[in-house]
Amino acid sequence: MTTPILHDFWRSSASYRVRIGLNLKGVAYTSHAVSLPAGEQKSPDYRALNPQGFVPMLEIDGHRLTQSLAILDYLDATHKEPPFVAHDPAERSHILAMALVVACDIHPLNNLRVLKYLGGPLGQPEAVRDDWYRHWVVEGLAALEAMAARSAGQWLNGDGVSLADICLIPQMYNARRFDVALDAYPTLVRVDAAAQNHSAFAAAHPDNQEQPA
Template identity: 50%
Template sequence: MRLHDYWRSGASYRVRIALNLKNLHYEQVAHDLRTGAQADPAYAVINPQRLVPALEMEGQVLTQSLAIVEWLEERHPAPALLPTDPDSRAIVRAMAGVIASDIHPLNNLRVLVALRRDLDAGETRISAWIARWIGEGFAALETMIVRHGGAHAFGDAPGLVDCCLVPQLYSAERFAMPLDAFPRVVAAGAAARGLPAVAAAHPDRQPDADAR
């Protein structure tokens, strides 16, 4: 498998966590979003949306991080990232969707660039924008984790919610978002981050990461 990603992409980070939790080997191909590398015509052939991640395998290309993780779950079901019963699976997907559908898309790089370039938003307004959407999403997740969490965000094993939560926490911390109001969110993230497979997916540990 070949994963097209970028070290600081939250969506790519999700897929790296899932691949690592399932102990699957993959080759990484980096596309620096800051320089517009994803717009290269050669990459557009692979992913017409010109976004990361994209996963190449067996002559096929999969895009969209949650679709990729669901495919991994179906093709490589152990260890499981989704529970077995339909009700619990729906809850897990909803919790993941809070992040992947309602928080992350509003704060990703291309949206922030558009706010600065097209709407002339300054950094104070950008920071308020980021905090608003992370805060609203984390407030909902806090309640959901209280209801459904255990040692991890859902139950006692790492799964799909953790694949989404860890990258979103990384983003919140990167933008200096206060997290005191979300103790269960923070605790679930800490539990997942303590796993070697999750730690290995951290942006700073990727081959294309900026030198520190």
């Protein structure tokens, strides 16, 4: 059986999610680093594999899978333990809603291509770009803290890791990178602390990945 290949970038939060998912499911893989600052994701060779020119991309079981949540859904369908979402429809919806606060409402506004557009064609200085970043993080984390209040145990939904936690932890890493104050989000901070002591999350941390020279 061919070992899966994850095309990723060490500090990409979407790639970070997939690394966590692979580790949780116990799927061994090799990593192919794609430098986003150098624009390697836009190269003809990479676009031939992934026309959107994004990371992550996972080559597994003869497939080329893109988009982090779609990849995680595939892993959850093909490797049953631990489950990333609940079987109960209402609980499943709640987990997905929390995950999507990060994946749809925070991250797309703050990813590298948006920040580059703000700084390039729109001519916004770094201080303005950083304020933009923090604004959307704070808005999203405040909502997520309130949503998690009714369901959190050790993790955002009870005492089992879920898709919501997989999405949260990379966002908490990014929040700290941009000096977002986190005191207003005690539930999220507590879950993040639990993740730092979990081997699957720790192994996926950006500091433990191949970094550009």
